[in-house]
Amino acid sequence: MAHRDFCKMISRSKPGPGDGGKTGSWRVLRPILHTEKCIPVKAGKKACFNCWLYCPDCVVTKTIPPTIDLEYCKGCGICAEECPADAIDMVAEDTFSTEEK
Amino acid sequence: MHIIESGNVAAATGVKLSRAQVIAAYPITPQTPLTEKLSEFVESQELDAQYIPVESEHSAMAVCIAASTAGARAFTATSANGLLYMNEQLHWAVGARLPVVMCVANRGIGAPWTVWNDQQDSMSQRDVGWIQLYANDHQQIIDSVIKAFRLAQSVSIPVMVCYDGYLLSHTYMPFELPGQEQVDAFLPSFTPEHFLNPDEPGNFNTVTLPDTRAGVDGTVEPGYIEIRHNLHEDLRGALEVYGDIDAEYEKGCGRGGTPFIEQYRCDDAECVAVAIGSLSYQLRDVIDILREEGLRVGVMSVQMYRPFPDGAIVEALAGRKSVIVFEKALSYGNQGPLYADIKAALYSRGDRPPIQNYILGLGGREIKTSQLLDALKESCSAIEAFDDTPRWIGLKL
Numbered sequence: 094m095a096h097r098d099f100c101k102m103i104s105r106s107k108p109g110p111g112d113g114g115k116t117g118s119w120r121v122l123r124p125i126l127h128t129e130k131c132i133p134v135k136a137g138k139k140a141c142f143n144c145w146l147y148c149p150d151c152v153v154t155k156t157i158p159p160t161i162d163l164e165y166c167k168g169c170g171i172c173a174e175e176c177p178a179d180a181i182d183m184v185a186e187d188t189f190s191t192e193e194k
Numbered sequence: 195m196h197i198i199e200s201g202n203v204a205a206a207t208g209v210k211l212s213r214a215q216v217i218a219a220y221p222i223t224p225q226t227p228l229t230e231k232l233s234e235f236v237e238s239q240e241l242d243a244q245y246i247p248v249e250s251e252h253s254a255m256a257v258c259i260a261a262s263t264a265g266a267r268a269f270t271a272t273s274a275n276g277l278l279y280m281n282e283q284l285h286w287a288v289g290a291r292l293p294v295v296m297c298v299a300n301r302g303i304g305a306p307w308t309v310w311n312d313q314q315d316s317m318s319q320r321d322v323g324w325i326q327l328y329a330n331d332h333q334q335i336i337d338s339v340i341k342a343f344r345l346a347q348s349v350s351i352p353v354m355v356c357y358d359g360y361l362l363s364h365t366y367m368p369f370e371l372p373g374q375e376q377v378d379a380f381l382p383s384f385t386p387e388h389f390l391n392p393d394e395p396g397n398f399n400t401v402t403l404p405d406t407r408a409g410v411d412g413t414v415e416p417g418y419i420e421i422r423h424n425l426h427e428d429l430r431g432a433l434e435v436y437g438d439i440d441a442e443y444e445k446g447c448g449r450g451g452t453p454f455i456e457q458y459r460c461d462d463a464e465c466v467a468v469a470i471g472s473l474s475y476q477l478r479d480v481i482d483i484l485r486e487e488g489l490r491v492g493v494m495s496v497q498m499y500r501p502f503p504d505g506a507i508v509e510a511l512a513g514r515k516s517v518i519v520f521e522k523a524l525s526y527g528n529q530g531p532l533y534a535d536i537k538a539a540l541y542s543r544g545d546r547p548p549i550q551n552y553i554l555g556l557g558g559r560e561i562k563t564s565q566l567l568d569a570l571k572e573s574c575s576a577i578e579a580f581d582d583t584p585r586w587i588g589l590k591l
Contacts, residue, residue: 096438097431100291100350100387102416102424104399109410151395 108151116150120168122183128158130180144172144181195371201362204332204369205271205297205355206231208339210241211377214269214295218246218257222276223309224359225299229271251276255283255294262292263398265389267343270294273359274301274308274315281319284352288323288425290399293346293353293386296324297339300471300522301359302557310558311359313470317499317523317531323425325353325432326500328470330456333369334497335362337449340377344439347384349432351425360558361472372447380446429501436498454503455510456495459485463492464515465574470496470532473520473561480566489574496532504539512540514547516577518570521584522555529584550580554587561587 128134132141134157144161145153152162153172161172173181199207206228209217217236219229235241244261248254251272258268272280277298287294298316302308316326327342329335335357342353357363388398402418409415416424436453444450458478460466467477474495484491494510496503511517517540521530528534533551540546550573555561565587573580 096348096435097428099348099428099431099435100424102421103291103388104289104402104416104418104421105388106397106400106409106415107411108395108397146392 115164117162117164117166120163120166121186122168122170123163123186123189124161124166124168124170124172125182125184126158126161127180127182130178131158132178132180133157133159141177143175143177147171147175196368197371198366198368199332200227200364200366201329201332201335201357202226202228202299202364203231204336205339205357206235207371208336209269209295209297210235211336211372211374212269212295212340212343212381213267213378213383214241214243214343215266216244216246216258216261216268217270218248218254218261218268219270219272220248220251220254220276222251222273224301224311224363225271225273225276225297227363228297228299232269251279252283255280255287255296258294258296259283259287259290259292262287262294262386263290263390265386267347267384268292268294269296271297271299273299274303277315277319278303281322284319284322284324286399287352289421291350291388291425293343293350295339295342295346295353295355298354298356299359299363300356308557309359311361312522312556312558313356313358314523314556316354316356319354320500320531323351323429324500325349325351325429325436325498327353327355327498328496329355329357329362330472330475330495330497331369332362332367333449336369336372337443337447340372340381341436341439341443344381344443345432345436347386348435348439349428350387351428351432356471358472370447370449376446380443433498433501433503433505452497454496454498454506456497457510458493460492460494460510462490464490465492465518465570466511466514466516467491467493467518467520467570468496468511468532468536469493469520470499471522473522473555476561476563477520477566479563480570483567484570484574489571491570491574499532502535502539504535507536508539508543511536511547512543513545516573516580517547517549518552518573519549520552520554520566520569522553524553524556524584529582533584548577548580551582551584552587553584559588
């Protein structure tokens with residue numbers, strides 16, 4: 094059976110920085126990761142990564158510790174909600190100084 | 195092993211043997227016993243699947259889309275208005291190239307409300323892009339379901355297996371049960387061409403521009419029209435694949451060999467009647483009677499309606515003295531859909547036969563063998579009277 098290669102063209106693209114610009118500026122709440130509570134950091138090996146799995150914008154890395162790309166993070170808070178170790182706090186953006194932003 | 199069961203149970207047993215992993219369905223007459231049987235199989239752990247009850251057919255297809263996107267073998271079933279309620283999700287499932295399999299127990303569409311059989315429901319979905327198979331009896335239902343899963347995963351296109359409501363779904367008939375080992379060998383587990391994989395994140399079916407464009411890594415991503423062209427080409431390619439799948443199935447269990455059309459006493463037939471589903475088997479009785487009277491007639495059923503097997507159909511019909519297409523569906527304001535498709539397929543042939551359309555059985559109106567007999571006699575003896583207007587059988591005006 095030598096058939097054509099099926100399904101070689103679908104709408105599938107690699108996730109990347111949005112066309113809409115640096116959408117992190119929309120953020121009102123900023124996720125702050127307390128690494129001392131973070132499971133992969135404490136275990137010293139790849140584990141959990143619920144923040145990475147659940148982030149709808151793919152801005153969390155699957156690294157130890159996980160990092161969050163604030164250029165694109167919109168502050169939805171799903172990572173904080175899903176973190177089983179309560180290692181992520183959502184902190185109001187206006188508590189950060191202009192330089193920090 | 196032969197068993198005697200209903201058409202719905204034949205379908206459910208085919209799904210069980212195919213080891214569907216996710217089933218989501220909403221009950222609707224005459225499909226209901228199929229979903230009930232499947233939920234029994236899951237409850238008794240005869241089938242290791244997630245059975246997800248949903249609040250509508252739209253949700254049923256949405257669940258199948260999600261399950262299939264995750265790589266699971268997904269199944270649903272419906273009828274009539276339930277199928278129409280799914281319509282938007284049917285387009286999505288095929289555009290997303292998901293190998294979902296669905297049974298449709300054919301039923302007329304309201305309004306006015308009807309629960310009885312015709313084929314308007316699935317025929318109205320012919321342009322969605324799903325592959326459509328039609329079964330003539332219980333054996334073909336169970337065999338088609340198993341082959342449908344294999345076809346769907348081979349070409350990444352969803353498949354609809356249609357069979358007449360009540361006439362097949364609720365009648366009992368003996369049929370042979372394929373062995374589980376036989377089906378496992380024929381239908382191995384599979385890895386979809388594209389599926390949700392956290393290690394390889396991707397955006398699926400987001401807003402796709404009219405033109406091609408460069409993705410984040412510089413590769414050119416197709417535009418909408420390229421993706422749709424590819425679907426069409428894959429559907430045409432699916433014809434050959436289904437022929438091979440059917441041949442392989444026949445090798446394993448001895449049944450098959452007629453993947454696209456099935457002909458009965460057509461070898462020397464001058465006039466060929468054409469129908470889809472159980473009506474084609476009813477017509478066999480009529481053909482036998484007419485043969486005894488010396489008329490050279492035969493009947494052909496169309497087993498696969500989309501992609502349209504125009505090659506097999508033209509080969510079977512070109513050069514005949516006449517062709518009569520009986521249909522339990524209508525493209526309102528025009529003609530029967532099968533009639534129009536067959537006519538178009540024969541157009542380029544110099545030896546195209548005169549062709550006449552009959553509409554019958556809508557909303558479950560009983561089709562009497564004597565009516566089919568009269569219609570065939572009438573058309574065989576008066577080919578010059580053929581016109582492009584459908585004739586209706588059994589109207590009481």
